[in-house]
Amino acid sequence: MIELKKLLYKKCMEYVDERIASIESALLASHDASVNDTKSSAGDKYETTREMMQQEISRNSLQLMEAKKLRISMNKLSPDSTSPIVKPGSYVCTTNGNFYISISAGLIQIGEKSTYAVSHFSPIGKLLLGLQSGETITVNNQTYTILSVQ
Structure with missing residues (x-):
């Protein structure tokens, strides 16, 4: 990861x-x-x-x-660091997509993995900050359950 x-x-x-x-x-x-x-x-x-x-x-x-x-x-981000809690620089896998908490750069495709680069100031970024695996958020009537945080 x-x-x-x-x-x-x-x-x-x-x-x-x-x-x-x-x-x-x-x-x-x-x-x-x-x-x-x-x-x-x-x-x-x-x-x-x-x-x-x-x-x-x-x-x-x-x-x-x-x-x-x-x-x-x-x-300010370190791609080598990991944390069980979502923070800037975290890679977050959810039931409805993967997110890299960094800057708002949109969809990034690497191999088979699709990941949305989102700012921690974005609506979804704000909601994810401070959460950990198993927690859930709802954005635009869509539920996201965090599967893992790296």
């Missing part, structure tokens, strides 16, 4: 790294477009375009900051 957690950790880090690279690329493109934009005879059009580019740069900067927070969250 530790090997599976290591692979899940790696996939989540790849997700974060790809997200950061994509945002940095968009930021660079927005910045280059802003610098290379020349003033046209239609002054209002020029100002509107520059303002839109600035808004895009601001939006991308915010997204980059959030993505870097995800990396910090992942760096």
